[in-house]
Amino acid sequence: MRVLYLVHGHEQFSVGGAENAAFSLFREAQNNPEIETWILAAVHTSKAVLAHGELRSVEGTDREYLIGTSCEWFRFTNAHIPSLKRGLQRLLEHIQPEIIHLQHYVHFGIDVIPLLQSLCPDAKIIVTLHEYLALCMHNGQMVTTGQLKLCEKATPLACSMCFPEHNTSSLFLRHHYIKTILESCDALISPSQFLIDRYRSCGIDHPKFLMIENGLPGYFDFNQQNDISSGYSDELNRFGYFGQLNTYKGVLLLLKAAYLLQEKGIRNFVVNLYGANLENQPDEFQKEFALFHEKVRDLVHIRGSYRQSELGTLMLETDWVVVPSIWWENSPVVIQEALFYGRPVIGSNIGGTAEKTEGQGGVTFTARSENSLAGVMQKAIGNTALHQALTLQIPMPATAADCAATHIALYHEVVSTGAIAQEVLA
């Protein structure tokens, strides 16, 4: 079976969960003797590397390709379909894929899907949804503009309040356009059940809308795992935050919680922030961050960015992984990583974070509440009983191999056009 993956950035140029997931799947699936895979990554024309629709293969391999493209961000339609069509047509004639699996449609444009359907009428199209762009114009995060309030349901009226320059009819049409195309695919995948439910409640559904958890990349070493997963401190007071230092991931909340604990006289803990990108954040955020960090600089340490290969070492320095996201999230990779290394997760009680935390050896706190987070942290410090109980609950996260196997089973189903019931795979 021939499978072509589409991803909105090549792992060499852009870093992100979706890119990693795509490439990981691309490589793992290749290991299966029945499957041949290729991957096509979009390179935005603004990078001035490729013209719109220009196709280029990646050096050293005949399986990876790049294509220059760009789309507008209201409806995700292509600037110029004919040039994209020519480039795609050449590649598709060569590959003749039976499955085309999109990990993202931004940059390609969502109209790449009907284009692919018309260029390869027999191919099955599958889309993995990593965010809520189809529902929400605000970076696909379902958080209001301005106030950053959590949004429960996207409606033309609600969206026109966040984006007053668009009237309800335009927003209705945007939704209709994207929904119609997504529902014309042969399967939709999401790494969290939360996302599936959210799409459904906002009017986008599919008979084959499946949850498949992201698999951890292959370099996660099972040999090391046992050593690391027993390396807790006796005090059980080391909190780790892994990820970009930005508003949405809630790092500010963590600082405030640490500050609250400090004010209460609790100082027997340490918080390590593993991540960077602070300097690219809006000024307001940087100011507030600096303000609070200043207050708790003895307790909270900025450890900078890290490579994936270092993660094991860093986990050795951590007893609890904190995921204080202020938005819904989908399936934060950091949680899967924490599960692998046997670290209980303290996560927000909303969206995908809650889904992957509750019942999986984690504890939730009230989202966006530093008080609640502080309370949980306080309870956690030195709490051997809690820590042990939680670690026993931690399941084995899906490996890249598991993930690929599940996908391949799905590909077979879809190709044989049978109807299957919905399944959840952890």
Added chain:
Amino acid sequence: MPAISVQIADRQELQRLLLNGPHQIDLWLQLDQSTRGEQEQESPPKPLAVVTRQPATRRSKSAAQARATSPSAPSSQDGISPDTPRPIQQRFHPAGSSEAQAVLQEQLAELQALVQERQYEAVLERLGLDVVEPLAAKLPAAAAYGLGHWAYEQERFEVAAPLMASVLAEGDQAGELLPWAQLFLGLSCRGLGEIGRAREQLIVVLAQHASHDASFHAQVALAWLDLNTGAQQEAANALEQLRQHPQAGSNLGELDLLGRVLSTLEWLAANPRDQLSHAVDRASSDGVVAAIDQVRLSRCGRVLQLQGWLVDPGQQLRELCLVRDERVWRLNLGQARYLGRPDLAEVLARCGGDANLHAGLSLTQIALAEEAVPMKAGEAAELFAVLANGTQFCLRRTLQGAELDTDQVKAVLDAAIQEPCRLVSANLLHRARELWSEDLLGKLQCPVEHKLFGTPPAQPELSVVVPLYGRVDFMEYQLNWFNAWQRRKGPNRPQLQLIYVLDDPRLKQECLALAKRCHTLYAAPFELVLNPENLGFAGANNRGAAFAQAPLLLLLNSDVLPAHDDSLERMLRAMQQHPGKIGALGARLLFDNGAIQHKGMAFVQEADLDGELGRVWLNEHPLKGVKVPLQDEESLALLEVEAATAACLMLERERFAQIGGLSSHYIVGDFEDSDLCLKLRRLGLPALVDHSAIFYHLERQSVGLAASSEGMKMKVVAANAITHHQRWCSAIERLHASEVQR
């Protein structure tokens, strides 16, 4: 009501029972189950193994922990499938039934009584064109004459003519009224622009009632017809005869004018016409100053627009005539509009006039087919004016050619209807819509660009016609939907022919570019018809329908999108299940927020609206804007309504052709759908709504940027509302009186 035995296993038997007899919900569901049963396929869920952790310190997750997620059905229509036949639920007695006959007789009797009481105004307001002749047949000559004469005075010539004709039909019984009826029949024909018939009738007056008073007026009218055609000698002869007529003494004004016109024509023939000025200053002698700013004539000669100014504080101006070469027309000052001209303050002062006097003059005349004289290159016209004190003058101006377009017609409406919405000239309105119609029908005869994108199906079941105006992007949203729907339905889907009609030449390039894009992206084949000029709603739809091949036709607005996969299919199957029984089938249309935009139309009168709008029948959408769930009875049957909107209307293509498509008499667009439904009702066919066929209608978005101002818009609406009312007011009253009692 006896319970129907549920032992009936035979599906056909069940269908027949349910179609013809009372319907019961559980039986419908039973029928639906058996229809669906063949279509469903069972497949069990497949469990998948999950890898568990080996170390004993960890608890392993059980493999059986597969949570099934429950999706909502893609087509969220829990209930009857499109293939299950549904009965028609009648609401009104059809035309031709004995009940309808009774209602008609009642109506005629009521109107007759009003006529006998001489309540002519009340009658005219309720006299639809379809009852004029039946009423005339029932009225005695005097009554018919009385009403006819009133109608004539109101410029309702299309009503006056048949009434007068019925008086004539009574022959000698009409007595004294005969010559007058004959005269007014002739004059009515003249008013309607039916010149040939007018002449015939007027000559009869002369022939049969030579020395009667009526014949004087007939002769005058004929003289003017002669002058219109440039037959000077005939007119002169007529004048001679008129001078001898016993009535001459009481009509000196008429004779005087004819005399002046003839002598002026002689003078113009003898003297160099181009010496005449376009302005005249008689301030000192007669207190009148006048000038022509421009005279615009459409090249076909049908619309004349005279613009100028007249300072005449003493109201000296009595007659105004237009001269083109040897033809003369008498202009109707009553149809003139007067506008403020502040630049003429000085002139006004000189003539002793009030500064507030509206000196600007604007006059529009419409000549219909038999009357129109096309424009010649370089042609000029003279304006001949007669003042009260007996003096006269001639002005001259070269004609400016103009293309006949929507704005010109709107200018006529501007004159016919004055603020806020008062009809001052019914004849001008009549001529405006006749002009619009003639023009439209002419344009529809012209060949048009027709492009195919993809291969249309050889035997389509349904042709869909979508007009595009102001915005073309809607085409993509629809084609995107059709593409996705096709993929889901597979080869068993109904075969559709999609016809887009671009009724906006400004958007041609954009439309073609979008069509190319759509052809590349979406597999649905479609056709594009490119109108070289804007034809309006009726024209665009009729043109699209001309290319339709399927037995069924769907008129669809560009801003309408199906809400469910089976929305279209339901309507299609419903039509196919009742061949020849449905006039038109509408749908349930929702706004983007799910509230009702349309679930059938009703005719209402809103007395508190301005002017004419307060007395005519209007189309109302009951429950518009309200969120109402689907009722059981609404999904089990096709419900009859008073009318349904053409935003989404399905009908048999042959029937559409039989009634001539959408009426060409509504200017720009509006009321064509209720007009269509009433025409179908007249044939005995009901208008129905399929409430389970649900669409979104982003109303008004398809019009895009409208150029006309609010005031003009209102006048166009009023004009069309009046036209609709004049045709159908009686039919609507009868409709309301024909409700079937349950």
